[in-house]
Amino acid sequence: MHLEMVLTQPAVLDYMYSVMGIFNIAFALAYLQNNSHVLHQFEVAQMSLMGLIQEKRSPNQDEGNSLRQFFNQADRYIGIQNRAALVRAIGLVNHVAGKDGGDSEGRQLKQQEITTLET
Numbered sequence: 122m123h124l125e126m127v128l129t130q131p132a133v134l135d136y137m138y139s140v141m142g143i144f145n146i147a148f149a150l151a152y153l154q155n156n157s158h159v160l161h162q163f164e165v166a167q168m169s170l171m172g173l174i175q176e177k178r179s180p181n182q183d184e185g186n187s188l189r190q191f192f193n194q195a196d197r198y199i200g201i202q203n204r205a206a207l208v209r210a211i212g213l214v215n216h217v218a219g220k221d222g223g224d225s226e227g228r229q230l231k232q233q234e235i236t237t238l239e240t
Contacts, residue, residue: 124192127173128185137174140192142214144170145230147195149210150202159198166191167230 123139130136144166151160169187173180180188199207217230 124189128180128189130179132173132177132179134174134177137170140188141167141170141174143192143195143199145214146207146210147198148230149213150198150206153206153210153213162191162194163198166195 123136126133126136127140144163148160148163148167151157151163166188169184169191173184179185202210214230
């Protein structure tokens with residue numbers, strides 16, 4: 122539902138942050154599973170959405186189509202995971218967000234942040 126709001130409404134950062142959260146969880150899962158191909162796809166998705174968030178604008182049609190495709194991939198990827206993997210990935214995302222100590226909504230989870238936590 123939030124993706125549809127991002128794609129069809131004027132920019133509302135709360136909806137964009139929600140979609141970024143899905144991309145971050147998918148990214149964390151791919152990292153934990155050492156799946157570099159999928160990791161790269163979700164990194165591209167994060168960067169695309171981060172650009173829109175920074176510019177505080179809605180996507181154009183091409184950007185929207187890409188976001189929809191990325192979101193569908195993330196949804197499928199998250200959907201095939203077991204509970205333990207999901208809990209671990211969500212925990213990583215929350216831990217990194219909590220380290221910000223400030224407004225961490227809508228931020229892009231980065232590989233070096235997870236690597237630091239995992240070592």
